[in-house]
Amino acid sequence: MRISTRRWAAVGTAALLAPLALAACSSSGGDSGGGDGDADTKTLTIWHYENDESAMGQAWAKAIEIFEEENPDVTVEVEKQTFEQIQKNAKIVLTGDDVPDVMEYNKGNATAGQLASQGLLTPLTDAAKEKGWDTALSGSIATTAQYDEDGLMGSGEWYGVPNYGEFVGVYLNKDMFAQYGIEVPTTFDDFEAALATFKENGVTPLAEAGAEYPLGQLWYELVLHYGDRALVDDYQLFANDVDWHGEAMTQATEKLDEWVKNGYIASDSAGLTAEDMGVSFIDGTYPIMVSGSWWFGRLQSEIQFDWAQTLFPENTLHPGSSGNLWVVPTNADSKSLAEEFIDITLRPEVQDVLGQAGGLPVAGDPSTITDPKTAELTQNFADILGDDGLAYYPDWPVAGFYDVIVSQLQSLVNQSKSPDEVLTGLEDAYVSGKQDLLGE
Structure with missing residues (x-):
């Protein structure tokens, strides 16, 4: 696994003025696109902005470890961004070819919804059904994962998958x-x-x-x-x-x-x-x-x-809400690998790492958490999810x-x-x- 910290340089005028030609490329049926979804089956590039010591950082490290064990022939490249970098530059960068296969991104109409409506994100509806994300992440936790053709959350295709709350x-x-x-x-x-x-x-x-x-x-x-x-x-x-x-x-x-x-x-x-x-x-x-x-x-x-x-x-x-989303850019080379990685982040062994470190897993087991206060917090969140209570x-x-x-x-x-x-x-x-x- 290669880990690097990437700083986006200023984007030139030509790139800023480039039309969003991908706006018409989004599949209306939830197809991952790109044939089998992988133009490059040897590399998985991940962008996220979590510190290594944070609950999410520890959980994603565990997910990468599992992915590498199950895909020994695939090189995992992790590029650390900052929240501000991705927030400000994603719309422009994702129109190009140098994009990640899977990326952490903010949820909501003005962020993930906007990119989805512009055709910059891959619909994940078929994967959500196939892998059971649509049942594991139902109700209010799934609202931020779905966006309609105008980019409004709550209905339409799945364009992202939350892992914590x-x-x-x-x-x-x-x-x-x-x-x-x-x-x-x-x-x-x-x-x-x-x-x-x-x-x-x-x-x-x-x-x-x-x-x-x-x-x-x-x-x-x-x-x-x-x-x-x-x-x-x-x-x-x-x-x-x-x-x-x-x-x-x-x-x-x-x-x-x-x-x-x-x-x-x-x-x-x-x-x-x-x-x-x-x-x-x-x-x-x-x-x-x-x-x-x-x-x-x-x-x-x-x-x-x-x-x-x-x-x-x-x-x-x-x-409250889900946390940030895993999204797959339309121009990603390894979409099937990206979906596999996302699925791993929802496994109990990854979700339990998240919970033990003080995060709020969306598919974890509060009974596995040993610290009393962390268990109290996690159980409170589990109770909210049980009541479909995120507003x-x-x-x-x-x-x-x-x-x-x-x-x-x-x-x-x-x-x-x-x-x-x-x-x-x-x-x-x-x-x-x-x-x-x-x-x-």
């Missing part, structure tokens, strides 16, 4: 809960009672950050608390128009406003970053942090107190919506806008962005 939950400082005689909440009422008790004792309960994603994810947890899967499908997949002033959106936004007024969220949090929030939870300033599984490794290594990670009380839907992220539906959510919710924390005004601001941006995306 992520979700938003609740991190608790159990020492602070014990200090004030508060039980770890298992219901939403208990959660609100805990917030009130902390505040009565002079402790602001929620670590928050209004200048970046965390506050939007807390708001979305509340939307999901009052909403249902139909609302998620309307909001994320455009199944129907969203009622922005309906019961779920209104209750969620009013509840967040109530928590701000009650002092459960610090008044200065509108200007704080996610890093500020995380550090304040790690140093014991706040007893509760609602945020993503991506914090787990850092909390595990830095926290000095007794802590736990739970799901948002009584929610059956949670912010993606609030900023996903339309371009630029992230900044709008941040701005509108900052206004709520600053009390410069009412919940109704915030919802109107969100609605205006969402509807406009949806019209642009769908060409309406």
